Amino acid sequence: MNEPKGFKSWIFTTDHKKIGVMYLVTAMIFFVVGLLLATVMRIENMDMSRQVIIGPQLYNVAFTIHGAAMVLFWMIPILLGFFANYLVPLMIGAHDVAFPRLNALSYWLYVGSGLIAVLALVMPGRLDTGWWAYPPYSIKTTANIAFYVFAVHLLGASSIAGAVNFITTIVTLRAPGMTWGRLNLTVWGIFGAFIIQLVGVPVLAAGVTLLLFDKYLGTSFYDAFKGGSPILYEHLFWFYAHPAVYVVALPVFGIVSDIISTFSQKKVYGYTSMAAAIMVITVLGFETWVHHLYVASTENWSRVLFMWATILIGVPTGIKTFNWLATLHKGSIDLKTPMLHALGFISLFTIGGVTGIANGSVGFDIHVHDTHWVVAHFHYVLAISMSMLCIGGIYYWFPKVTGKMYNESLGKFAFWLTLIGAMIAFLPQFHLGIEGIPRRYWKVPIRYAGEMRIAAIFSFIAILGFLLTIFNILKSAISGPKAPANPWNSKSLEWQIPSPPPFYNFEEIPVITEGPYEYGKPEGDVKKGH
Amino acid sequence: MNRVIMLIAAQLALFVLPAAAMAKERIPDPAKGWDAHFILLMVISVFVYLVVTIPLLYFVIKYRRRKGNEVGAYIEGNVGLEVTWTVIPLILIALIGVHSWALFNDYRTVPKDCFEAKVIAQQFSYEMISPEGIRTVNELRVPVGPVKLNLTSKDVIHSFAVPQFRVREDMVPGRETYLWFNAKDPGTYEVFCSQYCGTGHSQMLAKVTVLKKEDYDAWVKQNTSEAAASLPPEEQGKKLFESLGCIGCHSVTGDKSIGPTVKGLFGNKTALTDGTEVVVDEAFIKEKVKNPKEKVAKDYQLMMQPNNVMDTDLNAIVAYVKTLK
Structure with a gap:
């Protein structure tokens, strides 16, 4: 079969690789939007005594769209759109996903949802509700909640379609010999993430639908004065929106394992417990949402119960981290740009992880809930660390996707800018949090102006690093030198075919005889353990 | 162990x-x-x-790639x-x-015999009601010792956070929530709203003033309802202006806030969003309190909700506003 070319071949494509690349480009546009909004807020943070560029209302709009763009339109799509689409069929030895046309529909629903999100930013009635849009504020405000609800609906439909598609693909389309124990951990992570999407998204969609009815049709699901409860919305929202964190985290965990294994030329340590930890987090992740409601009039016993589930997540996460370290032990470590990003991810993620246990502690949280502590925590654990890892993954598979090589020295330089910037940018906010200063404040008390200025300056450095990275990726995609088919000497299946992969991937479905990480495997007798 | x-x-x-x-x-x-x-x-x-x-x-x-270390050791786990x-x-x-x-x-777990007050939030101020029934705005006065606060909200979800007592709890419309703290030392402690509640969120600030027992009792005596009722109308109006929360959005100092200031407002012309001008008189103020949706001041967004205020109280508020020249 010949590969179609030209503009139309992209618009109407059902090829998982082309859809993946379109996800990559679209998600990066939203990443830039999110970064620019962050820049605007940080400029406003430079001076706590006066309005620098925007007033409180636009500031609220800025953090609303910043959060939505980063989580819903950059991180989830880059992982479950680009990485999942591009890699899953290549890694399991399939020609395409199970339902290619549904796959294309998922992408276009995502684009539609993204356009509505942009409208919510630029049209009158700009969305100022935060990406969580709690009633009664979201019902009373003049902001256009319909945009919010429709964006969530379209994106939700896209996610559910994606979940059905990829769960089916991973379960049924694995090549002969590709047992569950031979899957890349990236595939395991994507599998767990899509299970969460399938279970969680419908609940969120129902929650925002009731919000729409309350706002425009006069129902009172969330109106406390007419027999409803605004806390119901918080439960419905966080039932999905907290596991959404693991939707991002699980594929990231998988990609970290793949990168570390390749650039250490060493088998992933404790593969079984790594895969098991992913599935444990998939399940346990659904028992933690009430920690977002620790001070929201929930029952005392429920706060304690959900504390235990929340801090227990630290155990499987710890297992993963220590196995990464053990993979490095006695490896052959090559500090190429993707590897730097993976190691940088671990160093940032661990800060976020330990402060996450602190947040999870219900006694501790009573003082830091909704403060800058939380902002700092989730930027370390999720936002910056996982964006950094996504960039690492893009670099890692860049030669695979484009057949070209990126600029190594610019890649490393941009990495250090981002790491140093991000490392320092959020430290002052931990301090503000311990002092109990609430987040989402246009202006914090003037005595913290100096700290917020330091935070702002270092965040500019981190953002500059990210923008340089994006420049590197774009420039190298256009004019990078030709790359060999397997520049990293990886043993994983996707690197065993030409780069970029041929149309339909494999001329013949391969028969798999060993896992993706068998570096340095001795011939014949296999020694287990040390 | x-x-x-x-x-x-x-x-x-x-x-x-x-x-x-x-x-x-x-x-x-x-x-x-x-x-x-x-x-x-x-x-x-x-x-x-x-x-x-x-x-x-x-x-x-230690394990960086170099000659002789091109491949890692084969270890499964x-x-x-x-x-x-x-x-x-x-x-x-x-x-x-x-x-x-x-x-x-x-x-x-609230200690026995706690001092117990009520706090009601609205965009963007707090109304405090002492056990004796004294209403204050954005300042809670309590005696030294354990304090329990019963919290609720009139409009959207707010939060009552007192960092120095390391405590906060959301204030949810239609529900009563609580928190308690041990106010050991007299002094003034900052209060923040920490649940996002709209444009004025970062200006929704208040304070807790912890008084010695005798000072608190003296303050109660001064402000009991009998004493308050004998006040002149403009003094009563001042208390109402604060307790109803007007002051949360309308400053009395001439500063621009979420709404226009009321200083120097009475008897003067003010511009409206529809391009017309209006003279602020008694009828206009009364109408605006009851139905704020019409005649919104220029450069401001409509944030205010209709208020059902008794006529005698409205007269007192107008009397107070007249004094702010």
Whole structure:
């Protein structure tokens, strides 16, 4: 079969690789939007005594769209759109996903949802509700909640379609010999993430639908004065929106394992417990949402119960981290740009992880809930660390996707800018949090102006690093030198075919005889353990 | 280890038998407990961070790729190590959880004979009602000792956060929530709204003033309702302007806030969003309080909700506004 070319071949494509690349480009546009909004807020943070560029209302709009763009339109799509689409069929030895046309529909629903999100930013009635849009504020405000609800609906439909598609693909389309124990951990992570999407998204969609009815049709699901409860919305929202964190985290965990294994030329340590930890987090992740409601009039016993589930997540996460370290032990470590990003991810993620246990502690949280502590925590654990890892993954598979090589020295330089910037940018906010200063404040008390200025300056450095990275990726995609088919000497299946992969991937479905990480495997007798 | 088991047993007992917690004679100070818990968390956090990053850096240096080390050693894993780094984190987490649980019980178990006041939030101010029925705005006056606050909201979800007492709780319309703190020392303590509530969120600030018992009693005496009723109308209007929350959005100092200032407003012309001008008189103020949706001032957004205020109170408010020249 010949590969179609030209503009139309992209618009109407059902090829998982082309859809993946379109996800990559679209998600990066939203990443830039999110970064620019962050820049605007940080400029406003430079001076706590006066309005620098925007007033409180636009500031609220800025953090609303910043959060939505980063989580819903950059991180989830880059992982479950680009990485999942591009890699899953290549890694399991399939020609395409199970339902290619549904796959294309998922992408276009995502684009539609993204356009509505942009409208919510630029049209009158700009969305100022935060990406969580709690009633009664979201019902009373003049902001256009319909945009919010429709964006969530379209994106939700896209996610559910994606979940059905990829769960089916991973379960049924694995090549002969590709047992569950031979899957890349990236595939395991994507599998767990899509299970969460399938279970969680419908609940969120129902929650925002009731919000729409309350706002425009006069129902009172969330109106406390007419027999409803605004806390119901918080439960419905966080039932999905907290596991959404693991939707991002699980594929990231998988990609970290793949990168570390390749650039250490060493088998992933404790593969079984790594895969098991992913599935444990998939399940346990659904028992933690009430920690977002620790001070929201929930029952005392429920706060304690959900504390235990929340801090227990630290155990499987710890297992993963220590196995990464053990993979490095006695490896052959090559500090190429993707590897730097993976190691940088671990160093940032661990800060976020330990402060996450602190947040999870219900006694501790009573003082830091909704403060800058939380902002700092989730930027370390999720936002910056996982964006950094996504960039690492893009670099890692860049030669695979484009057949070209990126600029190594610019890649490393941009990495250090981002790491140093991000490392320092959020430290002052931990301090503000311990002092109990609430987040989402246009202006914090003037005595913290100096700290917020330091935070702002270092965040500019981190953002500059990210923008340089994006420049590197774009420039190298256009004019990078030709790359060999397997520049990293990886043993994983996707690197065993030409780069970029041929149309339909494999001329013949391969028969798999060993896992993706068998570096340095001795011939014949296999020694287990040390 | 024995201590941990005892702590667990004690906490279980507290959880199952709230009466046991009530019987405790000592009044705990959750703010102190928080500080101790914070130190525990920081020690464990720094320990874990070093346990991760030091081997990371060491391995990256020691096992870097060079001649003779092109491929890593073939090691599949080790069950003993997997168990180790499952069990040790589990123990640390159990320790944190039990410690946190004990602290949480202190936070949520209100001591007997607490001073009890009510706080009602609205965009973007707090109204406080003392046990004697004295209403204040954005300033809560309490005597030294444990204080319980019953919280609710008139409009959207707000929050009552007092960082120096290490406590906060959301204020939800249609529900009564609570928090308590141990106000040991007289002084002034900042209050923040920490649940996002709209454009004026970052200006929704207040304070708790802790008074010596005798000072508090004197303040109560001055402000009991009989004394207040004998006040001249403009004084009553001032109290209403504060207690109804008007002052949360309309300054009396001439400063621009969420709404226009009322200083120098009376008798003068003011521009409206529809391009017309209007003279601010008694009828206009009364109409605006009852139906704020019409005739919105230029350069401002409509944020205000209709208010059902008695005519006598409206007269007092107008009398007060007249005095702000």
